[in-house]
Amino acid sequence: MVSLLAFSRSELSAQDNPFMRMAGKKYANYYAELNDFYHDITSHRYSGDVQKTVSQLKEVAAKTGSREWQLEADYAELLTGAYMNDNFSQEQRIQSTFNLLKKAQKANVTQVELRLRDHIIDGYANYIQNYELAFEQADIQEKQLQEVTSNDIPEKTMYYLQIANLHYKFRDYANAIVCFERIMGEKDSMFNLWHKFHSLNGLGLIYRYSFNDLDRSDSCFRAISHLKYLNSIGESMRGSWEGIAEGNMGCNMFLRSEYDKAIPLLKSSLEKVLKDNDDYGYPSVPATYLATIYLKKSNTPKAKQYIDVAITTCLKNPKSTERTAPVYEVLSKYYAAIGNATLSMEYMDSTLRENKKNEEQFSALQMMRVEQRKHLSEQKLKDEQLNTEKIKETGYLKIMLITFVGLLALGGILARYLVLYRKKQAAYQELVRKSQEWASTTVKYPLPFHPETEDAIPAGSIEPDAKQSASETDRQLFEQVQILLQNEPLYRNSAVAINDLARRMNVNRTYLSQAINRCTGKNFSTFINEYRIKEAVLLMSSNPKKFSFEGIAFEVGFTDRRIFYTAFMKITGLSPSEFRKNL
Helix, strand or coil, X not given: CCCHHHCCHHHHHCCCCCCHHHCCCCHHHHHHHHHHHHHHHHCCCCCCCHHHHHHHHHHXXXXXXXXXXXXXXXXXXXXXXXXXXXXXXXXXXXXXXXXXXXXXXXXXXXXXXXXXXXXXXXXXXXXXXXXXXXXXXXXHHHHHHCCCCCCCCCCHHHHHXXXXXXXXXXXXXXXXXXXXXXXXXXXXXXXXXXXXXXXXXXXHHHHHHCCCCHHHHHHHHHHHCCCXXXXXXXHHHHHHHHHHHHHHHXXXXXXXXXXXXXXXXXXXXXXXXXXXXXXXXXXXXXXXXXXXXXXXXXXXXXXXXXXXXXXXXXXXXXXXXXXXXXXXXXXXXXXXXXXXXXXXXXXXXXXXXXXXXXXXXXXXXXXXXXXXXXXXXXXXXHHHHHHHHHHHHHCCHHHHHHHHXXXXXXXXXXXXXXXXXXXXXXXXXXXXXXXXXXXXXXXXXXXXXXXXXXXXXXXXXXXXXXXXXXXXXXHHHHHHHHHHHHHCCHHHCCCCCHHHHHHHHCCCHHHHHHHHHHHHCCCHHHHHHXXXXXXXXXXXXXXXXXXXXXXXXXXXXXXXXXXXXXXXXXXXXXXXXXXXXXX
C-alpha cells in the first residue's frame, strides 16, 4: 500500500480529483465539504456522476494508503447502493450499515463510526420503529461522544440532538435535558447553531410542561434570540426561530394569566412564522392562545379571527395531533360564548377524544418498547443457548461452565429486577390507599395526611415558624374557610380567587391570606388545589372508568390538563395514570 508521504503536495493537487486537496488534512478542516456531498446524494440533488465521485474517493484511498479514506469510499458506496436503491428494505440497509460499522470500529475511524451509528439509530427509531434497538445504539453513541471533542468531530451536536429527541419522544426528560445541555455546552459555530435552536426550544418545553418552571422556561426561549451567529443566517429562518421563541414566551405569560403581556408576544410570533410561509402547523399554537385570550375578554369577533387562522394552519400538518385538541377546545369555548350549546358540546367531545387518542398512542408506544425489550432479551437468551450447544459439541467444557455461570447471574439480575418491580408496585398501591384515606377524611385543622411526604406528615401541617406566628384570630379565620369549603365547593370554579372567599366571609382579603399562610405554610393557590385534588381522588376511586383525566380536571376546577397533572403528582406522589393503574 502506498503511503501519503510518497506523494508531494504538488503531485496530489495536480490530480483531477477534488478530494485530493483534503488528503492529509485534519477531518475538521474538510468535513463540511465532504458532508455536503453526502447530503446531496441522499437528497437526490447531486448533479455530478456519482460513480465517478466514488472512484475519486477510492483513488485518494489507494494513493494515500489511508484507512480513513477507504472507509469514506465504502460509505459513499453504501449511500449510492443500499440507501439509494429502492429495492433494499430498511432491514437490509441497517444490516449493510452494521457491516461497515464493524470495519470502522476495527480501523478506529471515529468520524465514520459515529456517522454510521447515527444512520442506524435513525433507521430503527423512525423507519423500522424498533425503539429498544434504537436506544441500545444510542447508549453506545452517547458514551463515545463523551470521549471526543467538537474540534475533532464537528458533527458532535448533531449526533447528540438525535439522541435527545429520542429520549424526549418517550418523555424521558431527565436524559433529554442531559443531551440538550451538552449541545449548549459546545462551542458556538454556524454548524452548531441549528442544533442549539432545537436544544433551547426542547429545554424550554420540558421546564414548562414537566417541571412547571415558567421562569426557567422563559430564559431558554429568550436565549434563542441571543445566540451567536443568529444574524448570519437567512432572514426567513431567523424570523421563524424568533417567532417560535416569542410564541412560547407568550404561552408562558398565558399560563401565568398575564394576558395583556401575552398578546403582543403571540401576535408577533404569528406574524413572523406566517411570513415564512410556514407549512408545519406551528402558527396554530399562538393563534389558539390568542383566540382563548380574546374569549376571556368577551371579544368573540377577534377570537373567531384567530380561530380561523388556527384551523387553517393546523390542517397543514394533520399528523401533528397534539395541536388539534387545543383547537377543538377553543372552538368549544367559542360556541359556548355565542350561545351555540350543541356545537360547544360536540367540540368538547372532540377535544376529549383527541386527548385520549394522544395518550393511547403514547401508551402504545411505551408498550411497543416493552415488548421489544422482552423480545430482545429472549433473542439474546436464545443466542446464548445456541452458543452453549455449540460449546458442548466442540467439547469446551470450561467455556460451557463459564457461560452457565453467566446465565445464572443473568437470572439473579432478572429475579432482583422482579423483586424491585413488585416492591415498586406495592409502594404505588400504598400511596393510592393513603391518598384515598386522605381524600375521604373530613378536612379539619390541622389538615390530615399528606401523601406526598415520606414521613406521613399531615397535609397542610404547619411549619414550626408558621405555628408560632399563627394567632387565635388566624386560627378562627382558617376554620371558617374550612367550613365554607366543606359546605360549598367553591374550588370547583376555576376562576375562584382569595378575594371571592374574603367577600363571602366578609373579611379583609389580606387577613384571610395571612391566616391561610400562617396556619398551613402554603399560599392560597396550593391550599385550593389540595381541595381539588382531594375531590379528583374521590372521583377516580368511585368509578375509575367513568371519567377521563381531562373531564376530572375540568370538574374539580382546573382549566389546563397539564396543571392538573402537575398538582396531582405533587400532592399524591403519583401521576393520574399511575393512580388509576394501581387502584
